[in-house]
Amino acid sequence: MTEKDLIDACKRKNRQAQRLLYDRFSPVMMGVCRRYIKDPMEAEDVLVEGFFKVLTKIGMYNGDGSFEGWIRRIIINEALMHLRKNNQFKYAEEINPNLDYTEEPTVLDEIAAEEILNLLDEMPPGYRAVFNLYVVEGYKHREIADELGISINTSKSQLILAKQRMEELVKKRLGRHEI
Amino acid sequence: MKTEKNISTLFQKGAERISVQPSGQAWQRLESRLEKEERRGRVVVMRWVASAAAMLVLVAAIWLWSASMQQHNFAILDAAPPQNLEDLENVDGCEPYCLVLKARAELPAYYANPVEKRN
Numbered sequence: 162m163t164e165k166d167l168i169d170a171c172k173r174k175n176r177q178a179q180r181l182l183y184d185r186f187s188p189v190m191m192g193v194c195r196r197y198i199k200d201p202m203e204a205e206d207v208l209v210e211g212f213f214k215v216l217t218k219i220g221m222y223n224g225d226g227s228f229e230g231w232i233r234r235i236i237i238n239e240a241l242m243h244l245r246k247n248n249q250f251k252y253a254e255e256i257n258p259n260l261d262y263t264e265e266p267t268v269l270d271e272i273a274a275e276e277i278l279n280l281l282d283e284m285p286p287g288y289r290a291v292f293n294l295y296v297v298e299g300y301k302h303r304e305i306a307d308e309l310g311i312s313i314n315t316s317k318s319q320l321i322l323a324k325q326r327m328e329e330l331v332k333k334r335l336g337r338h339e340i
Numbered sequence: 341m342k343t344e345k346n347i348s349t350l351f352q353k354g355a356e357r358i359s360v361q362p363s364g365q366a367w368q369r370l371e372s373r374l375e376k377e378e379r380r381g382r383v384v385v386m387r388w389v390a391s392a393a394a395m396l397v398l399v400a401a402i403w404l405w406s407a408s409m410q411q412h413n414f415a416i417l418d419a420a421p422p423q424n425l426e427d428l429e430n431v432d433g434c435e436p437y438c439l440v441l442k443a444r445a446e447l448p449a450y451y452a453n454p455v456e457k458r459n
Contacts, residue, residue: 176371187366188359192360204360217377277351297356
């Protein structure tokens with residue numbers, strides 16, 4: 162079944178098509194949820210809610226842009242809403258975002274998925290969200306500020322602090338490997 | 341050769357495609373949510389249809405009533421006018437017509453015995 166056929170069938174509320182769509186995209190989207198939300202049960206709540214929105218709003222997808230990207234955006238929104246509801250965003254004081262921050266290169270060729278999740282789990286939710294949105298999702302600071310209801314400067318500070326934190330965690334966890 | 345990558349690149353590469361299998365219950369929860377929503381949607385549609393049907397019945401009843409009133413009126417209009425005073429007794433608004441009938445009844449006698457014209 163092509164993606165277009167699948168989408169059309171879902172628009173007609175065909176249950177099998179909806180199941181297929183869920184099967185196809187839920188593992189990646191669960192991965193997205195798990196990056197933002199540490200607790201697997203809560204992450205799954207967000208996944209269910211997110212896919213509910215995807216399947217009920219699918220009439221609004223008109224082929225503009227990638228379908229997976231459209232789904233991903235809905236899921237990320239859901240994750241952020243969940244974090245906002247549970248008051249998970251506590252922002253450290255702003256540091257001067259124009260400070261020159263150079264990342265110390267980490268001597269690693271790649272990090273395995275499991276390690277990525279473990280590292281993210283160890284970060285506070287606020288940092289984790291900004292880090293995910295900027296580094297992984299590629300959002301700009303203006304978009305992050307809009308999503309999270311913070312100022313652009315706060316977003317920049319949070320990113321710097323998050324990257325520093327991540328550096329520390331990586332070094333602590335993985336040590337320094339020579340590859 | 342050492343390959344050094346900074347945090348951002350490492351995460352960018354690795355994190356976007358992370359997959360985690362959801363539990364088996366996730367789909368069931370999703371499905372019951374969908375069913376509840378679809379049932380709710382059907383109830384809304386049923387209510388609309390019921391209202392529309394009720395409106396239709398009301399309109400039909402009014403139309404039928406007005407049609408029957410029209411028929412009744414036409415029947416009255418089509419009927420031959422009453423010739424006798426007795427037929428008109430107790431009919432609303434018959435006074436002018438009663439006068440006409442009375443006059444008609446007395447006319448032959450009047451022409452038989454005309455009143456003297458005054459000079």
